[in-house]
Amino acid sequence: MLPKAFEDLITEFMKFPGVGRKTAERYALYTFDRLSDEDTDRFSHAIASIKQEVHHCPVCGHLTDQEKCDVCSNPNRNDSLLMVVESSKDVFSIEKSGEYKGYYHVLNGNISPMDGIGPEDINIATLWPRIVDSNKVKEVIIATSSTQEGETTALYINKVLKDIDVIVTRIGYGVPVGLNLEYADDLTLSKAIENRRKI
Amino acid sequence: MLPKAFEDLITEFMKFPGVGRKTAERYALYTFDRLSDEDTDRFSHAIASIKQEVHHCPVCGHLTDQEKCDVCSNPNRNDSLLMVVESSKDVFSIEKSGEYKGYYHVLNGNISPMDGIGPEDINIATLWPRIVDSNKVKEVIIATSSTQEGETTALYINKVLKDIDVIVTRIGYGVPVGLNLEYADDLTLSKAIENRRKI
Numbered sequence: 001m002l003p004k005a006f007e008d009l010i011t012e013f014m015k016f017p018g019v020g021r022k023t024a025e026r027y028a029l030y031t032f033d034r035l036s037d038e039d040t041d042r043f044s045h046a047i048a049s050i051k052q053e054v055h056h057c058p059v060c061g062h063l064t065d066q067e068k069c070d071v072c073s074n075p076n077r078n079d080s081l082l083m084v085v086e087s088s089k090d091v092f093s094i095e096k097s098g099e100y101k102g103y104y105h106v107l108n109g110n111i112s113p114m115d116g117i118g119p120e121d122i123n124i125a126t127l128w129p130r131i132v133d134s135n136k137v138k139e140v141i142i143a144t145s146s147t148q149e150g151e152t153t154a155l156y157i158n159k160v161l162k163d164i165d166v167i168v169t170r171i172g173y174g175v176p177v178g179l180n181l182e183y184a185d186d187l188t189l190s191k192a193i194e195n196r197r198k199i
Numbered sequence: 200m201l202p203k204a205f206e207d208l209i210t211e212f213m214k215f216p217g218v219g220r221k222t223a224e225r226y227a228l229y230t231f232d233r234l235s236d237e238d239t240d241r242f243s244h245a246i247a248s249i250k251q252e253v254h255h256c257p258v259c260g261h262l263t264d265q266e267k268c269d270v271c272s273n274p275n276r277n278d279s280l281l282m283v284v285e286s287s288k289d290v291f292s293i294e295k296s297g298e299y300k301g302y303y304h305v306l307n308g309n310i311s312p313m314d315g316i317g318p319e320d321i322n323i324a325t326l327w328p329r330i331v332d333s334n335k336v337k338e339v340i341i342a343t344s345s346t347q348e349g350e351t352t353a354l355y356i357n358k359v360l361k362d363i364d365v366i367v368t369r370i371g372y373g374v375p376v377g378l379n380l381e382y383a384d385d386l387t388l389s390k391a392i393e394n395r396r397k398i
Contacts, residue, residue, distance in 0.1 A: 002262065002291075003252065003253045003262055003263055003264035003265075004252070004264060005245065005248050005249050005251075005252035005264060006249060006253050006262055006264075008241075008245045009245040009246065009249050011245075012238075012241060012242040012245045015229075015234065015238070015242075016226050016229055017225060017226075017229055018222075023217075025291060026216060026217075026288065027215050027216075028249070029262075029286065029287060029288055030214075030215055030216055031246060031249055032249050032250065032253055032262065033286075033307065035214065037250055039211075039214065040247060041247070042207075042211060043211040043214075043246050044243045044244070044246040044247040045243070046204065046207045046208040046210075046211045047208065047211075047230060047239050047242050047243040047246070048239060048240070048243040049204050050205060050208050050227070050230055050231050050239070051231065051236055051239055052204075053202065053203070053204035054202045054204050054205050054231055063201065063202055063205055063228075063231070064202055065202035065203060065204060065205075066202075087232075088228060089224060089225065089228055092201070092224060108232065
């Protein structure tokens with residue numbers, strides 16, 4: 001009973017993570033009713049051009065529209081540190097915190113035997129040669145999630161790197177700063193207790 | 200630090216209701232990483248074409264890609280009932296419930312003096328002539344929200360229609376079916392008490 005063009009747009013919006021039918025209807029109605037013709041042109045163009053203009057950095061796997069990404073092409077960062085993350089989203093988050101000054105290696109996924117995703121399906125093959133060739137990396141910080149897939153990936157990377165002379169560390173997991181203990185879930189709490197330190 | 204095309208797409212997604220920076224980043228990354236080239240083509244085309252293919256029904260204001268909307272062009276509905284709703288979303292919801300067999304009048308907004316939205320800015324001018332010309336409407340059901348704007352709009356419509364020989368009613372507001380009383384907010388509870396009926 002809805003116009004086909006409207007139904008089509010709802011279908012497209014429903015492909016996005018966490019977007020159900022109701023939200024997709026809201027987005028489609030917003031597109032139609034509240035966006036100007038210029039807005040829809042710009043939006044439609046932004047979607048069409050992202051695949052043409054953006055690609056994964058050949059060095060680290062992060063997003064870029066240059067030959068290399070902003071981080072990899074910055075010579076002033078600490079080249080003794082290499083942080084392995086799951087996705088470009090993690091690079092955004094860590095860069096926003098401003099705490100980290102080393103380089104990144106973006107896996108663009110996690111190993112997940114259950115979903116048929118093996119080491120060859122993520123950006124892991126370049127990690128070993130990258131470290132060996134640079135000959136400057138002293139510590140590899142594995143910052144994959146503390147999910148089963150993240151842990152599997154961390155263990156795999158640790159195994160791959162065990163013959164190279166680098167320290168392999170895992171970022172700390174525990175109760176988020178500012179969060180009351182009672183709101184932390186069981187897994188986070190057990191991680192927090194496991195990761196306890198002498199004060 | 201993000202590729203411009205990526206930042207542009209985030210900006211576009213952030214225009215949508217309830218979409219903040221984090222969600223927009225997630226959508227943009229999904230567009231880039233998980234949608235195929237065909238998917239982005241289809242999505243981009245769906246957005247570009249909605250304004251060209253869809254318009255408001257000249258009779259009731261609902262969405263359509265035909266001369267008149269599906270409801271208005273259906274002669275088998277009850278022409279003694281006319282329900283006034285805020286938006287096409289409300290038509291979706293009510294049609295889904297299957298309870299209502301009359302026609303609709305879609306305001307595409309509410310009167311909101313605070314936001315400078317007067318009766319002339321919403322689809323209200325055609326309501327009076329529509330009822331008078333048809334000479335068949337016996338009851339106008341006002342189904343605007345029970346917000347301040349919705350109530351203002353309901354009162355205004357009631358005033359506009361007071362010289363016409365139609366019954367003007369307001370849909371019932373109260374505690375949603377299946378919701379425990381303790382989870383209902385104060386306004387809903389007071390509405391529910393106000394709208395009590397003899398059993």
